[in-house]
Amino acid sequence: MNLASFVTTYMEPEAEDLMVEGLRKNYIDLDQYPQTAEIHNRCVTMLANLYHAPLQPGQKATGTGCIGSSEAIMLAGLAMKRRWKDRRIAAGLPYDKPNMVFGSNVQVCWHKMCKYFEIEIREADVSPDCLVLTAKRARALIDENTIGVSAILGSTFNGEYEDVKSIHDMLVEENERNGWNIPLHVDAASGGFIAPFISPELEWDFRLPNVKSINVSGHKFGLVYAGMGWALWREPEDLPDDLVFHVNYLGGDQSSFTLNFSKGAGNVVAQYYNMLRFGYEGYRRIMAASMENAEHLREALAATGYFTIVDKQHMPLVAFALINSSRYTCFDIQDKLKARGWIVPAYTCSSGAESMVIMRVVVKQNFSSHMANMLVQDILKAIETLEQQYILVETAIATPKEKKHFKDVVLAIQANLRRHQSGLTTRGVC
Incomplete structure (x- = not known):
């Protein structure tokens, strides 16, 4: 079972049928398939309302469907760069050195x-005790050429929410002090379909006035198969109009702000199906169940005594590291689990915490508490095997070859294994 990927791998049969029907409809051909356009616009409006966009009655939300959050981030970056450039030109200032902070x-x-878009990267290092961007770290990197700062709602490494409000308040303060206009973008690829249902009181979205754009992946916790993302802007002026293209060669005037053009309508239809099928309460229940299963797995892993938990319980994701990696590493456990049919990634953390190796389990709606128990048992079996391998090597190295017969070496290894096996028994963690 693939526990590495955030991408949805299960949908209801009815949703799959609708996706198949939508595959033959070109999503961009609005005149031919006007209801597909209506479905798309309804999804944008529902997400804008979910993220507290300041919409007036009857006002159209500003956003677009994308192939995924990668495309959405490209579009948000283009919008931030263009707005920064326009301000610099209007003020008669140079605009050849844009930078982005994250x-x-x-x-x-x-x-x-x-x-791709020739923007200087200003990247803040993390640390083993804080694996995310903070307001203090971002403050040290911004200047008049900063087109924007990105805060992550759900880090890929450990699922942690960055303190969006703290970073937002720092930017407001610096903008007022220096006469800048640096916006905040929220990368909510994972957390955008979790926080509104699990932590509705958390202020991370358009409730914060300097949050100008948000991306979210429908194909992650939006529960749609791969190929669905969303980019949303706070207000129409946050998306420069000259980045929106108008074409009429499909039969009528159509606006387009995407890096892609032709594509099937299946994913958009599936997203709309989920929103209608589950509603707010349905999404809340699904996310709450996943959070509960994640907590069950988290407690079971901690109870083994082999691991320390490094996630912050913000998402249905469990990140953990070995307490003692002198005999074997997380990479060794990853290999043993793969042989048992589990894909559990082991990886080094990002710049500033490269020495830290962690493992991650993404708990999706089709991962049950029973599967969590099975996984922990297989992790313990992997550790037992790795311990035995270590003992074999240790015994062989300690045995002087010139003094002992091969049979004696084997007997010594077997005796050493028996002495250690009493310490390898599991402690009722499941």
């Missing part, structure tokens, strides 16, 4: 965006 724990798409 933590070293960002997903790789942020590096792609900066490289």
Whole structure:
């Protein structure tokens, strides 16, 4: 079972049927398929309302569907760069050195965006005791050429929410002090479909006036198959109009602000199905159940005595590290679990905490408490095997080859194993 990926791998049969029907409809051909456009616009409006966009009665929300959060981040980055450039031109200031500020724990798409669009990367290092961007770390990197700061709602490394409000307040303070206009973007690829249902009181979205754009992945905790993301802007003026293209060669005037063009309507239809099918309460129950299963796994792993938990319980994600890695590493456990059919990634943390190796389990709606028990038992079996391998090597190294017959070496190894096995028994963790 793949516990590495955030991407949805299960949908209801009815949703799958609707996706198949939508595959043959070109999502961008609004004149031919006007209801697909209506479905898309309803999804944008529902998400804008979920994230507290300041919409007036009858006002159209500003946003677009994307292939995923990577495309959404590209679009948000373009909008931030263009608004910064326009302000610099209007003030008669140079605009050749734009920079973007984020933590070293960002997903790789942020590096792609900066490289593709010629934006200087200003990346704040993390640390073993704090694996995310903080207001203090961001403050040291911003200046008049900063097009924006990105805060992550759900870090890929350990699922932690960055303190969006603290970073927001710091930017408001610095903007007022220096006459800048640096916006805050929230990368809510994972947390955007969790926080509104699990932590509705948390202020991270358009309730904060300097949050100008948000991206979210429908194909993660939005519960749609791969290929669905969303980019939303606080108000229409936060998306420069000259970045929106108008075409009429499909039969009528159509606005477009995407990096892609033709694509099937299946994912958009599936997102709309989920929103209608589950509603707010349905999403809340699904996320609450996943959080409960994650907590069960977290407690079971901690009870083994082998691991320390490094996530902050913000998301249905469990990140953990070995307390003692002198005999074997998380990478060794990863290999043993793979042989048992589990894909549990082991990886080094980002810049500033590279020496820290952790493992991660993404707890999705199809991961049950029974599966959590099975996983912990297989982790303990992997550890027992690795301990025995270590003892074998240790015994062989300690045996002088010139003084003992091969049979004696084997007997010594077997005796050593028996002495250690009493310490390898599991402690009722499940």
